[in-house]
Amino acid sequence: MADDDDVLPKIPNNFVVLDMNMSKIPQVPKAPIRDLKTIISKASKQVQAKKMKAAHTRQMSIVESGLTKEEAVEEINTLQKEILSLQTIKEFVKSSYESGIGK
Numbered sequence: 001m002a003d004d005d006d007v008l009p010k011i012p013n014n015f016v017v018l019d020m021n022m023s024k025i026p027q028v029p030k031a032p033i034r035d036l037k038t039i040i041s042k043a044s045k046q047v048q049a050k051k052m053k054a055a056h057t058r059q060m061s062i063v064e065s066g067l068t069k070e071e072a073v074e075e076i077n078t079l080q081k082e083i084l085s086l087q088t089i090k091e092f093v094k095s096s097y098e099s100g101i102g103k
Contacts (some may be wrong), residue, residue, distance in 0.1 A: 067075065 065072065
């Protein structure tokens with residue numbers, strides 16, 4: 001059994017290769033004769049240009065308020081105080097409503 005595995009198959013003596021089958025095999029196309037380094041550098045430059053354009057667009061979308069840091073902190077503090085007062089009024093109205101329904 002092990003000896004049968006080592007035996008190579010034999011081609012029969014009457015085996016004929018037809019020319020029609022050989023003509024149907026496509027030929028391998030020739031590679032374009034270009035400078036590969038030039039192609040790669042052009043592609044990398046295009047990618048870099050897209051990245052730079054995207055970064056520039058992101059920078060342009062940032063809007064500045066024109067306030068200094070101290071002015072911005074003051075504005076934030078006043079807004080927080082207003083929010084707190086509105087929350088207090090809301091809680092008062094809510095508790096008044098609930099106590100009115102309870103009576």
